[in-house]
Amino acid sequence: MIMDCGLYFHIPFCIKKCIYCDFLSFPRSSGYTCREEEYFTALSNEWRERSALVTDGVDTVYIGGGTPSSVSPRRIYDILNDVRGRAALRENAEITVEVNPGTVSEEHFRIYKEAGVNRISIGIQSTQERLLRSLGRIHTYKDCEAAVRMARNAGISNISCDLIFGIPSVCEEPAQTYEELKEDIERLILLGVRHISAYSIIVEEGTPLYELYKCGRAFDADPDTERRMYYYIRKRLVKEGIQRYEISNYAYPGHESRHNMKYWECRPYLGIGLGAASYYPGSNDDYIRETNTRDPDEYMSGRYRGETEVISAEEQKREFMMLGFRKMSGPSPEMYKERFGTDCSDDFKDEIRRLKDKGLVYKKDGSMRLTLKGCDFANEVFREFVL
Amino acid sequence: MAGENIRNFCIIAHIDHGKSTLADRILEKTGVLTQREMEDQVLDNMDIERERGITIKAQSVRLNYRASDGNEYVFNLIDTPGHVDFNYEVSRTLAACEGAVLVVDAAQGVEAQTLANVYQAIDHNLEVVPVINKIDLPAAQPELVKKEIEDVIGLPASDAPLISAKAGIGIEEVLEQIVKRIPPPQGDENAPLKALVFDSYYDSYKGVIIYVRVFDGTLRKGDTVRLMASGREYTVTETGWFKPGTLLQSDILQAGDVGYIAAAIKNISDASVGDTVTLADRPASEPLPGYKKVQSMVFCGVYPVDGADYEALRDALGKLQLNDASLLFEPETSKALGFGFRCGFLGLLHLEIIQERLTREYNLDLITTTPSVIYLVRKTNGDTVRLDNPTNMPNPSEIDSIEEPVVKASIMTPVEYVGNIMELTNERRGTFINMDYIEDTRVLMTYEMPLNEVIYDFFDALKSRTRGYASLDYEITGYRRSNLVKLDIYLNGEIVDALSMIVHADKAYARGRKMAEKLKDTIPRHQFEIPIQACIGGKIIARETVKAYRKDVLAKCYGGDISRKKKLLEKQKEGKKKMRRFGSVEVPQEAFLSVLKLDE
Structure with missing residues (x-):
């Protein structure tokens, strides 16, 4: 029984892996792209199996990757058709597709539009050519501008851009400067996008960037500069009326990502595709979290499921707090009460007191939220809510 | 006499000369275990013993052997530890035996511990049966080693069995000599027990x-x-x-x-x-002569990371002590670490082993403080304080002088390493006493050395500077007045008593610098800057800084990440629990361990 379901489809294909990428994705060179057909068949089959869980309509769909735009836009069209065929896709549903500016054409957006896509998330990452190169991106900033224009021309105006800051020095290419970041922000404002995700770079184990760090060919940007960038982004965007609504996400009011909000508000969603995760009510008060296999061969042979966790009500409460604190409005006391029947301020009295004492959270408009310091040390807040 | 067919013996040897392997072969030959059942070094049954290839605990086994004279004999074999730290266990074993099989490596010859062990055995009136082991090695020189045993130790060795315990050569002859040469136990079974x-x-x-x-x-x-x-x-x-x-x-x-x-x-x-x-109803009039009470030489504080484990730690130490009388412990409190125990050990290896056993066998997370020896502090008012914990050092104005324990260290080495050894002993404040040629190519060097220079890693340093050829034995000889100072460590302006140590004034600067550096590497970044200072009598001699970190935040967390990120946060939280708080600074266990190994 899932009400107002969020659907995520994972497209694990891309042209080329970026050096920082730890997503489940196969570049052309991996040889898996020739099994595209097979993958989409498996994806469709999994959705067919899963769709039985959706009883009361789908109100967000997010097609991510990988690079969904690296496969034919027809594939996206087919997925959305498939969604409509098996579940009630709401009229006002938010339907997002992630694109890489280096892989799109007018045709892409035309077909996306036709398929019902109404939100585009563009992986711009930087507006500086040298940094795009050092990150291993396949596009230029010009491509980004063109992608935004093409999306609009096709009639999709709800556009989000991803930005990375704190870009390290990689193989002799110097780290991102504060001035460069400022220019990125100005350009995004000028582009008039509705939503911006700005991530401080994360060096994940197993990525080429991680290896470069290990062998001393990559170095962190100056930590003070990285934080100044973070503060600047907020200050500058807020001045434009683009509010920070999550640690790394900014939007004009009303343009927050409805799909992503589900993750932070612990509302149900189904993840279809390689490595995708689902979260939905189970028996009694339990919730189920399932993570699909990360092995493509296993997935394509129909063994979709990897790990299954049963999340007890107690654990849901902790996750609700932990994820809720990612939002600038904090975990919603009303939603908490409605879902669990208790007050979060009672259930987590000690945790909240400790965090308050450390100056990491404060109370505003009836809810607890991160202070500015809390945004810098949010993990310390999150850790209070894990066991 | 009921004991006519009994032979009680032990095997003594320098470390690595093949004592435990010979014990295994004897077990095999006497049919206690079939070859298939043999796990290498059966008598070393602690995991740590097998992993480190050393014997820590004395072990006993009763065997039956039909000798060539047609009689059935009962052997009680008691295996003994080889490392110099565990000499005490050896002397206990010797007291239970009538004889000792002395294993000498055919390639290495007589070593420092061989001598020490043989002299101990002779002190206990044991019959010593020399055996030359590893004769199958290409470098074996059995005839030379025989001569060495006769010249250096003064034991007849002309009919010493030439064996290879590893290859199972000559074991029979060892068994025969045990029967022939080691006397049966004396004693009256009708006398009081x-x-x-x-x-x-x-x-x-x-x-x-x-x-x-x-x-x-x-x-x-x-x-x-x-x-x-x-x-x-x-x-x-x-x-x-x-x-x-x-x-x-x-x-x-x-x-x-x-x-x-x-x-x-x-x-x-x-x-x-x-x-x-x-x-009880027919007691002996006199007890047997006991043992010299064991001398703990190295002391340190052992604290549970989680204060709630205090009782469990007491229990575990009690149980270990039963197996290991040389382990001493008494409760103490540290400002920094809370409630714990002051423990006494035979040496640093002993300390490490106890610590490892507490962690492994009793599942305890521990912090150990800097090891110390016992210093004698003569106060100006005429009192003498026995100081085994640097924290208790009296105020400098009350101190007249400090004495530290010294040892007589015997080092046996091939001649070509004499220079290296002189250099090393000089670095460790050793005073040269004597050098004897044992044979043309080997010497026995004798030094007087401060115990606290020997306990840290002297043995390892000696091995590395002599490519493993030198051997060491030492005994405490007394106390010597010395220019010693207390070195304190401050973290974020607060003294960490657990890291205080007593060092020679000449070495204080270098040591303080090293400690500050090591701590800098092991203390994680905090939200604020942490100064690390090394001080002597309030004077700062070294300073390092752990820079503040500017952020600790997962930038991204979406559906597929939640499970993984949660696990990561849980792991971090677990790690934090294992840290100790000093004021507002969290210090991991490794920080305490790392300062023990300053020379690495």
């Missing part, structure tokens, strides 16, 4: 298991025995002999036997090693 406690351990079902060597009298299951030192009496619930890895019940132990007693003894301190067991 006198049995020497030479080891013990705690069994959760049977209570304390006491290892005894019966010198006089007879002991039966059901007898009421008295432990002469503690005066406590118990009813014997079980007696028996040792089989590899197990016990074999036998209802009687007689003069000459080596075996065990279980008597539902709950309190581990009531059955101390060295005590004499006698019968």
